[in-house]
Amino acid sequence: xxxxxxxxxxxxxxxxxxxxxxxxxxxxxxxxxxxxxxxxxxxxxxxxxxxxxxxxxxxxxxxxxxxxxxxxxxxxxxxxxxxxxxxxxxxxxxxxxxxxxxxxxxxxxxxxxxxxxxxxxxxxxxxxxxxxxxxxxxxxxxxxxxxxxxxxxxxxxxxxxxxxxxxxxxxxxxxxxxxxxxxxxxxxxxxxxxxxxxxxxxxxxxxxxxxxxxxxxxxxxxxxxxxxxxx
Amino acid sequence: xxxxxxxxxxxxxxxxxxxxxxxxxxxxxxxxxxxxxxxxxxxxxxxxxxxxxxxxxxxxxxxxxxxxxxxxxxxxxxxxxxxxxxxxxxxxxxxxxxxxxxxxxxxxxxxxxxxxxxxxxxxxxxxxxxxxxxxxxxxxxxxxxxxxxxxxxxxxxxxxxxxxxxxxxxxxxxxxxxxxxxxxxxxxxxxxxxxxxxxxxxxxxxxxxxxxxxxxxxxxxxxxxxxxxxxxxxxxxxxxxxxxxxxxxxxxxxxxxxxxxx
Numbered sequence: 001x002x003x004x005x006x007x008x009x010x011x012x013x014x015x016x017x018x019x020x021x022x023x024x025x026x027x028x029x030x031x032x033x034x035x036x037x038x039x040x041x042x043x044x045x046x047x048x049x050x051x052x053x054x055x056x057x058x059x060x061x062x063x064x065x066x067x068x069x070x071x072x073x074x075x076x077x078x079x080x081x082x083x084x085x086x087x088x089x090x091x092x093x094x095x096x097x098x099x100x101x102x103x104x105x106x107x108x109x110x111x112x113x114x115x116x117x118x119x120x121x122x123x124x125x126x127x128x129x130x131x132x133x134x135x136x137x138x139x140x141x142x143x144x145x146x147x148x149x150x151x152x153x154x155x156x157x158x159x160x161x162x163x164x165x166x167x168x169x170x171x172x173x174x175x176x177x178x179x180x181x182x183x184x185x186x187x188x189x190x191x192x193x194x195x196x197x198x199x200x201x202x203x204x205x206x207x208x209x210x211x212x213x214x215x216x217x218x219x220x221x222x223x224x225x226x227x228x229x230x231x
Numbered sequence: 232x233x234x235x236x237x238x239x240x241x242x243x244x245x246x247x248x249x250x251x252x253x254x255x256x257x258x259x260x261x262x263x264x265x266x267x268x269x270x271x272x273x274x275x276x277x278x279x280x281x282x283x284x285x286x287x288x289x290x291x292x293x294x295x296x297x298x299x300x301x302x303x304x305x306x307x308x309x310x311x312x313x314x315x316x317x318x319x320x321x322x323x324x325x326x327x328x329x330x331x332x333x334x335x336x337x338x339x340x341x342x343x344x345x346x347x348x349x350x351x352x353x354x355x356x357x358x359x360x361x362x363x364x365x366x367x368x369x370x371x372x373x374x375x376x377x378x379x380x381x382x383x384x385x386x387x388x389x390x391x392x393x394x395x396x397x398x399x400x401x402x403x404x405x406x407x408x409x410x411x412x413x414x415x416x417x418x419x420x421x422x423x424x425x426x427x428x429x430x431x432x433x434x435x436x437x438x439x440x441x442x443x444x445x446x447x448x449x450x451x452x453x454x455x456x457x458x459x460x461x462x463x464x465x466x467x468x469x470x471x472x473x474x475x476x477x478x479x480x481x482x483x484x485x486x487x488x489x490x491x492x493x
Contacts, residue, residue, distance in 0.1 A: 055388050074388035079381050084259055086377065086438045094374045095389065118437070119381075134385075144388075 008033040008070065008142065008174050009054075013062035016049050023049045025198045027062070031191075036168055036175040038189040038205060040182075040217060045196045047178045048077065051144050054176070066142075073140030075131045077147045077178075081119035088122070088130055089115040095137045103133045108163055124151030128160060136167065143167075145177040149184075157181070161188040182208055236461050238350045239414065243453035243471075245362035246411045247423065251431075251449020252366050253404050254424035255442050256376050258432060265313050267421025268321035269401075270408045272298040274328030274417050277342040282331060287342070288354065291412055294324065295405035303398045328417075344416035344468040358410045365403045366446075372396050377438065414457060415468035423449055426475045430482035434489075448478050 009031035016024040024046045031037050039047050053060045055074060092100040100115055107129040114126065122130065128148055135143060148164070149157040161184055168175050179185060185192055185205050192208055194201035194217040207213045257265060276294030280287030302316045309316075332339040341349070379386040379393045386393050404424070411420040427448035428441075435441035456471025463470065 052384065055384070057384070057387050072388060074385065076382045076384040079385070081381055084377065084380060084438070085432060085435050085441045086381075087436075090438050091381075094378055116437070146384075 006032045008067055010065040010067065011054075011063065012065075014050075014053060014064060015061040016046070016053055016058050017061075018058070022197060024053065024060075024195070027195065027199055029193050029199065029202050031174060031176065033174055034168070034172055035190040036165065036177065036188065037191045037193055038185040039176060039178045039193050039195065040180070040185060040208075041195045041200070042218065047195065048146055050195065051146055051176070051178065054144060068141075070142050071138065071140045073135035073138075073143045073173075075128075075135050075143070075145040075148055077150050079119075079127070079131065081127070084119065086119055087116050088119060091119055091130065092134060092137065095134065097134075097137045103137060104130070106136060106167070107133045108159070109133070124153070125156040125160065128152055129163075132160075132164070132167075136171075139171070140173060142174045142176070145175065147178050147180070149179075149181075157184070158187075164188070182214075235348055235350065236457075238352065238355045239457050239461070239467070240454060241355050242350060242358045242410070243414055243457040244450055245359045246407065246414055247427075247450035247453030248446045249362035249365045249407045249449075250411050250420070250423035250453070251427035252442060252446040253369050253400075253407050254428040254449065255431065255445035256369070256373065256400065257404065257424055258428040259377070259380055265317045265404075267425060268314075268317040269295065269298065269404060270412065270417050270420040270424075271321040271328075272317075272324040273409060273412055274342055275324050275331060277412070277417065278328045278331035278338070281335065281338045281342070288357075288409060288413065291409045291417075292406070295409050296402065298324070299398070299401040299405045303394075303401055307394060342412075342417055344419065344466050346416075346466070350413055354413055358413065361406050361410050365407050369400065369403055372399060373442065376400060414453065415471050416466075419468040419472055422472050422475055423453060426472075426479050427452055430475075430479040433479075433482040433486040448475075448482075452478055 007030045011030070012028050014024055014027040015022070027050065039050060041047050049058065052058045054064060055072060056064075088104070089100050092103050097103050101112060104110070104114060109126065109129050114122070119127065119130065128151070132145075132148065145164075149160055152160065164175060164177075165188055167173065177189070185208050189205045192201060192203065192205040193199065200217050201207075201213055273291035273295050276290030276292070277287040278290070280290035298320055302313065302320055305311065305316050306313055328342070329339065332342065375386060375391045375396050378389070379391065379396065383393050408420050408424070411423050415423060428445040430448045431441050431444035435444055452475035453471055456474040457467050459474065460467035460470035
């Protein structure tokens with residue numbers, strides 16, 4: 001059990017209902033400062049809805065309490081950049097980034113010619129890294145990532161998670177990320193929150209290797225009591 | 232040079248720049264037809280002004296503003312696309328306008344294609360002031376709108392009120408459209424919003440260049456069209472369109488040349 005002072009986020013009985021449809025129900029979990037939490041669940045489980053609720057984008061019931069003054073950085077799953085003639089440099093400058101080269105170096109993009117390239121011509125991996133650089137621009141202490149390796153080939157996925165782990169350690173930030181990849185959960189995250197509209201598992205990520213935990217997550221929805229659970 | 236031509240060229244400069252600049256966002260938002268259709272919404276306002284003997288532009292402003300609010304609100308409530316809503320609104324407005332002006336063919340023609348001889352000093356001053364204000368305010372929200380285009384979630388995560396920003400933008404487009412009606416009429420003002428921007432998109436390397444070229448091409452189309460129309464003694468609307476299409480054709484050629492030399 002984590003010390004109360006180590007907790008950065010407390011979510012209690014969170015519910016989201018839109019157009020008479022329950023999208024999230026009775027979600028409770030805590031997040032420890034400086035950890036990486038994976039949010040896992042089948043399609044339509046409400047993972048993106050949960051991130052949007054944490055961003056205060058959706059009307060919800062229950063409590064979302066950040067225990068200290070947080071600055072959130074956010075990386076969405078999808079961006080529409082194919083038709084916008086905006087360069088990487090222009091994109092980074094939207095949030096007042098004064099040193100785009102350093103911002104890119106932070107996400108391991110060292111080719112300076114990328115700055116003048118349009119977002120629409122970047123590879124999937126480059127685009128995801130640019131989005132992460134953008135989210136890190138104003139020094140957030142919490143980073144929310146919605147499937148950070150969408151559009152990235154399998155070989156390039158792990159380097160992105162390695163990079164995120166380094167950023168977490170160096171900048172002492174807390175990361176909540178949505179993923180479908182069990183290997184990533186096991187290798188690169190500390191805690192796991194599995195949901196299927198309600199919480200189906202909440203605990204250490206290492207437990208995902210156990211078949212009974214996988215059945216609990218991917219089998220018939222079976223909500224677990226997490227009022228005092230730690231993600 | 233006659234007073235009317237001076238007035239119309241000054242108006243064309245400012246309307247061309249503002250329509251091109253604001254249009255650059257319309258095209259990116261995939262709302263190009265919204266700009267076009269919105270212009271037709273002014274027709275009933277123009278008709279009421281003509282029939283009740285007050286400045287038709289005031290009527291146009293009133294109808295455009297009201298439509299912008301209705302469309303914005305309906306879009307938020309129903310989640311139906313802007314294009315579909317504006318499409319419904321503009322056909323209704325066109326029908327009302329034609330019913331009101333059906334017996335007055337001269338006035339209808341003037342409203343549809345513009346009549347530059349009717350421009351007064353007051354119109355010029357209003358047109359210049361509105362265009363400057365529209366460009367200035369759009370510049371303030373330009374980055375926010377582009378960010379919302381890339382990802383609404385991303386914009387909201389940075390505390391941008393996307394809905395309010397969109398409403399302000401629709402207002403500003405309405406203003407520019409109302410002013411542009413003086414030169415090219417309701418039927419063709421949408422052209423000034425769309426074509427300079429797509430011409431600029433053909434040859435721009437980045438956003439800064441794209442926004443600037445959209446404004447320059449808007450200016451070039453409007454001014455050359457007005458001057459040529461006056462020389463040929465033709466209504467300016469169709470000539471502005473022809474000039475704009477020439478600009479667009481040149482941009483297509485440049486783009487094609489760039490691709491073939493790569």
